[in-house]
Amino acid sequence: MTLKGTSGVKTAFLLVLGAVLIITVSVLSVAYGTKSMSFAAVRDAVFHMDPDNIDHVIVQTSRIPRTAGALLIGAFLAVSGALMQGMTRNYLASPSIMGISDGSVFAVTLCMVFLPEASSMAMILYSLAGSALGAFLVFGMAKLLPGGVSPLTLAVLGTIIGTFLGGVSQALAVYFQVSQNISFWYNARLHMMDPAMIRLAVPFAVVGLLLAVLMARPVTMLSLGDETAAGLGLKVGAIKTLTMLSVVLLTGISVAIAGKIAFIGLMIPHIARFLVGQDYRRIIPFAAFAGAFFLAFCDLISRYINFPFETPVGVVTALFGVPFFLYLIKTRGGGSHS
16 A cells, blocks of 8 residues: 655645635634724734733733633644544544544533532643543444444444533533532533633643644555554553653643634544545645634634634534535445545
C-alpha cells in the first residue's frame, strides 16, 4: 500500500489560505455580536483599552477570549480526531463518538458535586482524568469483544459508554442540585469562556500538540496497519500509548474550557486527508488550522440563529456533523479507512 501525498507547494498554499481564513473569521468574531459596535470602537478596544468604556470591556473580557477559545478548541479537537483515526484506522474515530469527551464531563461533574470549591486547575485535572477514563473504557471493552476494533463496533461502544457516563453525570447533577452549574459542560457555550481557564490550559495544550507533532510520522505508519508498522521497526504499543496521551490532553482541556463539542474531531480529519493526502505530518497541521476556523465560524453563526439570544455552538456543529456522519456510514460501511 502506498500513501497518497500532495506537493509541498499545495500544502503551503492551503496553510496560508487557512491562516487568512482564520484571521478573517477572528476579526468578524471580535467585531460582531449581540451588542452592535462600530469598527472604530472595536479597534480602539483592542489597541487602546478604556476600562470605563463598556464596549471596550465587552471586547476585552468577552469577545477576544471567546474567539481565542474557539480557535484553540477547534484545533485541539481536530488534531485529536486525526490522531485517533490514524492510530485505529477507524474513519469514525473522534473524541465525541468514542466516549472520551463524555468521560471528561463525567469527571467534571464529580468534581463539582464532591469538590464544589475546587480550583480551575483541579477542574482541568479532573477533566483530563475523565478523558483518560473514557478512552480506557471504550478501547478496553473493544479488546474483549470479537471484532471490537471494527469502526462500527467501536462507534457503538463509544456511544453506549458515552451515553452511560452522560446519564450518570446528569443523575448526579440532579440529585445533588448542581444541574444549573454543570449545564455549561453539557451544552458548550463559548460566550461563557473563562480567560483564566484558557491560560491554565496552555501548558497542557503545548505538551499535547508537541506529542501530536512527534507522533505524526509514526501514526502515518500505523495507518498502514499494525503489522506493517511493526515490520518497519515501530514499537506499536508505545506509539499508541503516546498518541492516546496526546488525545487525552487535548480533549480533556477542551472540555474543561468550553464543555462538550461534537463532530469537529470526526469531520475535519477527513477533509484534511482529502486535501493534503495520507501523510499525518501534513494532516495534523492542516487539521489544526481547519478545526480552528470551523469552530470559530460555527460560533459566529450561533450568535445569529436565534438573535439576540445565544445558541449553543454544538447545535451548529451538529448541523454540519450529522449529515457528514450519515454520509460516512453510507459510503464506507463497516470498513477501516486506508
